[in-house]
Amino acid sequence: MASNHGNTNSEPATNEQIITEFFAKSLHIILESRCPYVSSRNYSGEQVLSSPSSSSSSSSIFWPRDKWFNLALKDCSAALENIDFWRQSYLEPMVVDVVLVQRSSNWDPLNCSPKRALVRNLSSKERYYWNSENDEYRNEVMSEKIIERWVVEYESKKCSNIGGGGGGSGSKRWSSTSSHTLYKKSTLLLRSLYVTVRLLPAYKLFRDLISSAQIGMYNLGHRVSSFVEPFTHTEEAEMQRFVFTPLDTACGRLCLSVLYRSSISDVSSEPSTPMSPQFIPDYVGSPMADPLKTFPSGPLPQGSPSFSHLGRRHSWSYDLYKASPPSGIPSPSPSYSESHATFAKPHSYRLPPTGGTRHLPDETPQEHVKNTNYDEYSPSPNFSMSPSPSPPTYTPGIHISNALKRSESAPVSIPAIRASGIPPLFYNQMLPPSPPLRPSKSSLAKMDCRSTLLQAGSTVDKIFPFGKDEAGRLTGVKISSNSSPQKSISRSSSRLSFPDDYDESEFSGPFVVDEDDMTDPGSRPGSFDPVGNPCGQNDHLGVSAVKKSQDAAVGALVCMLKKAPPLQQDLQNSANLLHGSRPEILKATTIDPNQISGQPVMQQSAAMSSAASLLAPKTTADALEELHGYAVMKNSLLKQGGDHKHT
């Protein structure tokens, strides 16, 4: 124990150092248990000390700052970054506000993603949440409430040689408040502070945050300043005060107190300071959004590989169909915290900024603002795990559409049918912006390269994309090739219910082209060889003639199908339609008898057989057979088209 009498000259300096370090230590203790983000970095420049005794705690490594008050704490970068001001002058009070930031009630924490959190290129005053992956804005309302206010201050007074303040008896000499005594009492006080911060209600919130139990629901932030807006009477009435016994020195008094909310549950349920909602114009689906923007592939809602193709082309429709991401919200792992270590610095990390700007001194013309050590509200990186867009409403119509698309295993860009639940605008947006939905000759030539039945089915689907009865049956043929007959019937029947919703004008289907081709062969679009070999001028007429015949046959088939009654409907109606369509079919087949070689008989017979079969009651087996027949017909068409091409 050092003698106080021989060091009178150094006493004031030592006391000042003790007080300065007291400020730093108290800030460290407070933020260590209130700031969820704790840096694991070791600040360089300090020589590591080893514990002289083996009876210490688990770790024998102590930093020099740990020696102060014999209290070794975990690293807390927030504390170390904010204490510089008070190291220079402890005459200013240090006010530490612990702020509870809560999200709005309609927030979906399950869609939080650590990648979509940070506000980019936005100032700290803004309240936007920016979804970096989807270029999507969200409007959100967050509230913050100060749940604790710690005040550490040194009240200086006229130095006196006669006793200290009220800490001890009046008969004590001024040496009783010597550095050693002050140091001992400061150590005791900091011990009490360390225990107290863990008994207050805010500690539970802190623990829940670091244990990732409440990620996305709220966050704890802090503000360290020398001047803050005082609480109103109402606010202060809701809080409790705990005052630590001041430490008297020869020249002042070191005081530590806290105002805290005794019931955090009330706080968490009542947002007190709602921030101004910021509406975001570019949401998914808006015209300003890029419909072609690809989205990261995720879990497919139906698990179909073909859907991924459709998902790529109809990128944001896929996004709408996308299921909610797994609920495994990333926990605040140390690595993640470390990767965002720089964000803990003042002004450098903001998401989401607070609405407590009224508490920011740089908005208030105060002289204390010159405090360069002021730290704005700094939420932890946990708060940065902002949610992805909430999944859209999954309508049954969309589900049916997905089911239908599932059967389309080929990478067809044309949706075969539009589900009734889909609004017209959405349906239009489902369509790929790239055109070749028109089954031009080029598209038909493309089909030559495809050998699978499904591809052929999709080709047929291209040709007969309508949700009419005929299309339903035809696509039913295709579907049944991949699935059970029951499904085929159900799907076809479901499709059959859509014809009224379908708007032909919205779809530039091949049928229109076929009609044009049939009426005006000369207006056929230019030749195109999907293989890449440009057609020569001499082959143009031959190829065009062959394709014209194919188109005519296809067109005839289309007409037949359009006029054919649906399955399981009134046979009388179907018979009437059949009789009405039969002359047309015959006419269609006879228009170009010379242009169709090798196949017209087959086509006609197939058409007639299919028409005749409409009269008979339909069973599952019959439907299956019919589908097979259509498939054979289609294959023949394709084969012939390929043969004529190569000839």
Next chain:
Amino acid sequence: MNCEVCQLKELEVEHIEVREVLRCILHTILFHRALGLVRPKDVDLELFDITYVQCGDVEHEKKINEKIDHFIDRVEKHPNKKNQICLSFYEVKNKQATWFTNKVERHYWEQWYINLNTVQHPKTHSGKSHHPKVVVDPGETASEERNARRTALESSLREVLFQIIKFVNEKKDHVPPIPNLDGVSFPYEITISSSSDSAFGMDMLKRMLQTGHPTMLS
């Protein structure tokens, strides 16, 4: 130097709660008196939503656990009694043998009295009732009562911890200078007594004789 005494608020605890309550209180007091270099260790209670602090010294933790085990054994043998655990900090003043004792004289400068009223509530008669419907109600009632008791005990335990904090803050002058030691810097002892013990008051008297100063009851 006076001996500061702190009588903590009496707590009514069940047998299964004794260990956690005692560990929480004893370690909190010790942490305030471990003025050597320490690395605090936060410990969460299992039965209560309270986090207390240990000084991180393994030896002292072991010593406390042994005392608590001794106390629990005593409580199990003599249930439904009021017990008192006394944590005393002392200084070794004089090593010279005296007329009354050959032991080293200890000067107690602080004493903490932890008052526990250990109770053992009757168990439910779920397996013995002849009426199935009656079985459910007592079980639920007992569970609710236990939860209410535990909630009340948690609140009382928090009060005791704040009582410790306030006492430590208000009275600092009697604490001896910090020795150059790590961890718990002052020697201490833990004694156990119950209301039925004849030596319950004798322990108090003995300390009075050893310290040579009248005990100041707060």
